[in-house]
Amino acid sequence: MKKILIVIPARFGSTRLPGKPLLKIAGREMLLRVADIAQDVCLSNEHCRFVVATDNEQIGELCEQHNIDFQYTSEHCKSGTERCFDLIEKLDYQPDFIINLQGDNPLCPPWFIQSLIDSWSQSDVGEVFTPFVRLTWPELDTLREVKQVTPFSGTTVQVAKNMCALSFSKNIIPAIRKEEQWKGETEFSPVLRHIGLYGYTFDALKAYLSMEESHYEKCEGLEQMRFIENAIPVKMVEVSYQGRDGMSGVDSPEDIQRAEKIIAENGEFDIEQL
DSSP states (O other), rough: OEEEEEEEEOOSOOOOTTGGGSEEEETTEHHHHHHHHHHHHHHSTTTTTEEEEEEEEEHHHHHTTTTEEEEEOOOTTSSHHHHHHHHHSSSSSSSEEEEEETTTTTTTOOHHHHHHHHHHOOSSSSSEEEEEEEHHHHHHHHHHHHHHHHHOEEEEEEEEEEEEEEESSSSOOOOOOTTTHHTTTEEEEEEEOSSEEEEEHHHHHHHHSSSSOHHHHHHHTTTTTHHTTTTTEEEEEEOTTTTTTOOSSSSSSSHHHHHHHHHHHHHOOSSOOO
16 A cells, blocks of 8 residues: 655745745635645545644744645755754654645646656656756747846756656757757747656655765755765656646745736636635
8 A cells, every 4th residue: 555645844934935835826825735735646546644844933834824734944044955854753653745836936837746646656867856847939038037047047858768757957958950950840848847846756755865965066055966876766757737827936025026917817726725
């Protein structure tokens, strides 16, 4: 009987947005929006539960007010991945598949998470699972414009034929020669945008914590590069926003404005509130 656990790391001490999980987006705290998404997925899968992992009492109090399961974790966790494992070590059971749904990802479509669960349950390749979207040429132009304002918002990925990741970067990769020629041949650019959502097998998550911070992880500030540099296969799962505008996380005041604009234009997810 396979057990699935959705962990929502929620750190208070963001450098750019202190108290980020408690900030409101269109009138509702960011963390509550993420919890709604996790609850929706749990209702659709057997033996699935979610829990918030935090090091902050204010976040814990918000969870208590809304009857959300939470666990205090170490103040010394350096990433959401470390916070996930710190929480798991405090549990009285071992989940088979752990989903890291960051507490600053309030517009993550529930079907993205379901796609990771489905890929894990059906695939014999991959120990880490994470989604991506193919960018159309207009979407690539939009990403370029965003990076003029917030250069470290948005991550791109290169993918091998077996659908495992080759590399991730905060730069836009790959470089595109003869771009105008490419545009005349295909609707989609060769750029794939990574969505900051992860699923791990228990063994992969445990291995991550036993490895030192890797070279490109330090350069890019991307924790998933530790898996790549240690030859742990990261299976990429293609997803679609299904006609909605999308963003993978809130990292800046500008991102809050983008999120509210998306909600105003696309409406809320059809999710029963907690």
